[in-house]
Amino acid sequence: MGGLYLLDYGAGNVRSLVNAVNRLGYEIEWVKEPGDILKADKVIFPGVGAFGSAMQSLVEKNYAEPLKHFIKSGKPFMGICVGLQTLFERSEENPNVPGLGIIPGTVKLFNKDDNNKAVPHMGWNKVNCLKEIKYNNVQQQKEGKDIHCGIKQDNVYYFIHSYAVPYNEDIKEWILSTTQYGNEIFISSIQKDNVFGTQFHPEKSGYAGLRILKSFLEGRSENISLDDKEIIIKNPIKLPKDKFTKRIIACLDVRTNDQGDLVVTKGDQYDVRERSTNNDFGCGQIRNLGKPVDLARRYFDDGADEITFLNITSFRNCPLTDLPMLQILKLTSETVFVPLTIGGGIRDVIDPDGKFHSALEVAGEYFRSGADKVSIGSDAVYAVEKYLANDKKLSGNTSIETIAHAYGSQAVVISVDPRRIYVNSPEAEPNHHLIKTSFPGPNGEFWCWYQCTVKGGREGRDIDVHQLVTSCEAMGAGEILLNCMDKDGTNSGYDLELIDDVKKAVRIPVIASSGAGKEEHFAEVFDKTNVEAALAAGIFHRQEVPIQNVKNYLRERNILIRSDDSSL
Structure with missing residues (x-):
């Protein structure tokens, strides 16, 4: 044969x-x-x-x-x-x-x-x-x-x-x-x-x-x-510095709109609806910025180094029956030949029929549909809470550990949604990792800690970012996707203090997210934090800052960036 x-x-x-x-x-x-x-x-x-x-x-x-x-x-x-x-x-x-x-x-x-x-x-x-x-x-x-x-x-x-x-x-x-x-x-x-x-x-x-x-x-x-x-x-030549490039990642928040269609959306401060006539959030239509597969292909053609899908649709409660999202991955992987990450709903679940599905099984379905990495959010916070309560002893049965064991640590990304909590002094919050900030709080506070949240930022937990990322690294995670609720949708630049603090705390790669509004913000985060990758969503969707503009700007400043042509 x-x-x-x-x-x-x-x-x-x-x-x-x-x-x-x-x-x-x-x-x-x-x-x-x-x-x-x-x-x-x-x-x-x-x-x-x-x-x-x-x-x-x-x-x-x-x-x-x-x-x-x-x-x-x-x-x-x-x-x-x-x-x-x-x-x-x-x-x-x-x-x-x-x-x-x-x-x-x-x-x-x-x-x-x-x-x-x-x-x-x-x-x-x-x-x-x-x-x-x-x-x-x-x-x-x-x-x-x-x-x-x-x-x-x-x-x-x-x-x-x-x-x-x-x-x-x-x-x-x-x-x-x-x-x-x-x-x-x-x-x-x-x-x-x-x-x-x-x-x-x-x-x-x-x-x-x-x-x-x-x-x-x-x-x-x-x-x-x-x-x-x-x-x-020939013999290899050792260089003073390697040629490892910085990554530019396009992120697509995917959910159903009011008509039942899957769309790419983006919110201001985590709200994905348009303003209503009285200028209030949460009353208008779901913000529709395009079709997921078409947008992902556009980003591939534009030079994105990776593409991340965040599944914020209601189907995430039963991902193994989430045929639309699985289909998006399958169709995207037919024409997009850079890494794909999927986040949202990666955890142990019970489907509507009462059948239990482990996080490993859920992740496996996404991998078989075309994902290269899975992003774990709320479930990582819950897992770390148990890990810390158990004197930092590994259980072996968390979503992080089981997926990393089966597919390698490189397949597990931890998505962190933190927000600043200001305090007057380190003594006021002895149980959390604090930083001294150059951006004082509403009452002039110069100290803050970053509280981790779950459920899309709607619920805060008594755990800080430092505890989360170091614990997840110990549990086998291979990368951190570091968001910031205070910066999301502001276009004011990344939270450099947060990113630098996390980068120094772990040895696994870190992706900077939330706040990018112009080309200079990407150069700034790479120069000042040495982070491995930077992610953006809304400015790419609305083409306010095209990906190639970002890459050209970085290249002009001698920051190593991937170039690729479209010829075979």
Whole structure:
């Protein structure tokens, strides 16, 4: 039978990869039994989550031995992320679980003591191609063979991982490219004979990533003979600073309007209705700023580095029956090839029929529909309250812990909705983390703490942001989406004091949110807080500040930003 096959062992979002292959005009079959691997002409293995879970699943499904046999047969193989890592002998993530052992070496955790970087490595970074072909005649160049498999040093690609294989000269013949993150140089792609793999996700790397998939599918890296050309392998060069870029994220608040249609909305101070004739909030129609799928595609074309959907519709109470929102993810992932995050309703739920669904099950449905990350809000606050009450002992059964264990910490984002509570002195609030502010309160107070809220900001809890983010990091979360109720809808700039305080408290990436009103605000938050990403909604929806304007402004100020063209 033959053909192109996808090896999916049941973890994470593989829908985007299938959509990318289809977008390029190819059909792909799913491996359903071990024999499918052996009869395939080509295999793509997009691993997601933990190394140990991936290998255990391969063994339990009897895929491991057929996969090793396929690779040794000389047929084209492509591994992505954990799919690349499993080719090695072992990983520090799960040291007692052996890998496939195709390549000697160990996958290792990034150095968390390196103050130049957050872990996970999450975002867009450059690669350094080490292999070059020295052609002996022009005819060989015209054949279009490409040892780089479509990878270009001028492009950046999307990484999302905490573990990687450090550069090792002993396996130099395997290394196609390296990437520097902080002070560490790791292997970002491998190529030898029929084996090709990327630590980054080409299906989430825009058109630059699609070109890599196209090169593999067309076989441009296959059968490169050494008879009449020489392969040159260079050494990596350590840079004074890595080429890790800042991310610009477009956020879409999605809910049903009064006519029952799903629309993108945006509120002023969390109110999503237009003003009525008497200028009161909460009485007019739901603010409609566009259709979710169309708007997401526009942002992809405009250069957004990620897109976040916040599900604020009533369906969030039973997300497994939320067919409209799931359909939005499925349709968006067909034409949008950057990471997608979904938030709203990620928790243990009981559907109208009385059936229980765990947060892990809910997240799994979103991942299978096209999401790469899930954002947890109120449920994270409740989980941290229990964690602190239990002397900071992990229970293992919270939504954060279960999803991070199954899909990796990089798949779990914590969405924080805090508001300022002013006090006269630190002694007035000894149980919370306070900051001294340059913006005094209504009665001249110079101290404040940030109270976490739930239920879309409608209810405050006796827990501060510092407690929340540090606890969520300990529970396994991989990223913080930091909103600010005091800044939302003001267009006055991000809350730099809040963001800087949180950035110093955790080692995981932080997304700044709430308050952006002009290009200068993005540069300001990157310069003054060193945050990894900045998010905006209303100004993008209304095209008051186009995404490309933001990127051009940042680029002019020497802030590293991704550029991507739309050609294949």
